[in-house]
Amino acid sequence: MEKQLPPGQFESEKWPILHVGDVYQFDEATWNFRLFGEVKNEVLLTYREFMSLPTRVSTVNMHCVTTWSKFGTSFEGVPFRELLNLVELEDGVNYVQIYGYYDGDRFGYNANLPLKELLGDDSLFVFRWKDKHNEWADLDPKHGFPLRFIPPETFYLWKGTKWVSGIRFMKEDEAGFWEEMGYSMTANPFKEERYR
Template sequence: MKNILPPGQFKTEKWPVLHQGDVYEFDEETWSFKLFGEVQQEITLTYSEMMALPKAISTIDMHCVTTWSKFGSVFEGVPMRELVHLVTLHGDVKFVKIFGYYNGDPFGYSSNLPLESLLNDDALFVHRWKDGIEGEWRDISPKHGYPLRFIPPSSFYLWKGTKWATGIQFMKQDEAGFWEELGYSMTANPFKEERYR
């Protein structure tokens, strides 16, 4: 569904900055990324270990619940599936919760998503991007989630894209994340205008 404007959205050429809480200040010495939950063994990655994982490049449309949509941004990052390959999941894992920094707490923010929808090249933990095919590569900014921000497929509103990502919890049952606990949709499909519960 590339370059299709969902109902209630307007197209923008900019990438607006919207977030809750403080902007995380990256410190490579203390940064880590945890894979936990319904796994046989938890894994914690350092920044260098994360950056050494295979990466993918994908063009992803972004749709924000505040009604803007931005088409054609190109992202490079670690696909969700590469992180799934690092752990042995217990049976019937169908959901994940992706965590990120919130006001100094490495696991203060979270967003829930169905795992099956995140196993292609359009579900990335991104570190750099360019504005369209002809743009120049640049690191994502601290306000956009540096050093690592999850960008979900365009079939989800962008609040599912956790900034300052710190881990993935693998789950058998769906659980509300940060905004979902405040009344936002659990499924968040912009093409069905699933903004709120």
């Protein structure tokens, strides 16, 4: 895996914890994951149904808009494309919003992403991780337990929704949580697309 530091970034050995709002307290009995929007039929998955989907391990680089980059972290999770296989999209779907919990609202946080960029092995809903300093471990609550989305490294990490709760499929792009506050819609760290 190529190790390329985007402009304005520094390399970190640690995985800093940054978030807004309260830390979500997982309750399997009430947790579910919703696939909705421009689809023929909505899908609602329980935690067990979600965790029974095929998983893979992928090693990725992460770049945070606050200027740190962490290379070579391995994650185990469900690829985005496995969830895409569960729905039939309406014609013309090109974007998604990935939702997560924020201050008690299961859809309070969201991040917009282009659908076509999420079909590879580096787009995962992750539950375990390791790096050269840490053996395999479950995500802790502050890092997004029970599930967190990790985007391809061509997006800043704010697109990596913690405490994920659903995917809305869209025909047109819409601003998410940070984008509505002036952050970049496209968020490519290699082009230093931090703000609009």
